[in-house]
Amino acid sequence: MLGRDIDRVIALDIDKNAAIPAENVLVVTKYDGAKLDKTLLDLLFFYRVMAASTGSKDVRMFIKAFEQNGPEFFKNKWHQAVKEQNRAVAGASAQQQLDYEDSYPSRRSQPQQQQQQQQQAPRGWGPRW
Secondary structure, three states: OOOOOHHHOOEEEOOHHHOOOHHHEEEOOOOOOOOOOOHHHHHHHHHHHHHHOOOOOOHHHHHHHHHHHOHHHHHHHHHHHHHHHHHHHHHHHHHHHHHHHHHOHHHOOHHHHHHHHHHHOOOOOOOOO
16 A cells, blocks of 8 residues: 555545555545535644554554544543643743752842841841841
8 A cells, every 4th residue: 555564554445445455544524515524633633643643653553542542532642641741841841940049049049038138147137128
């Protein structure tokens, strides 16, 4: 089929038996001309999750999951992965900022410097605001 590895081929069709082998066919609803048809947009998250996957590259596993769970499953998986990525990046950025500030005390923000000076000052010395 197309001179490609069969585990990397996806056929989109309205009939499961339209291509051989049938495990490589992703069944979609027939386009009826409606402007609100979002079948292909629903597949966007399916393809994103599949492309970002670090595990198996056999597309038949993803097709089977799509048939069992539908497009919402992949949409939720994608959004969950994006949230986790954002948290990881934010955490790494915050830690990098702290490491940077610890490496160069002169680069600490002014409030941090004032707070440290107040903590180091002996009690009863100067204003405590």
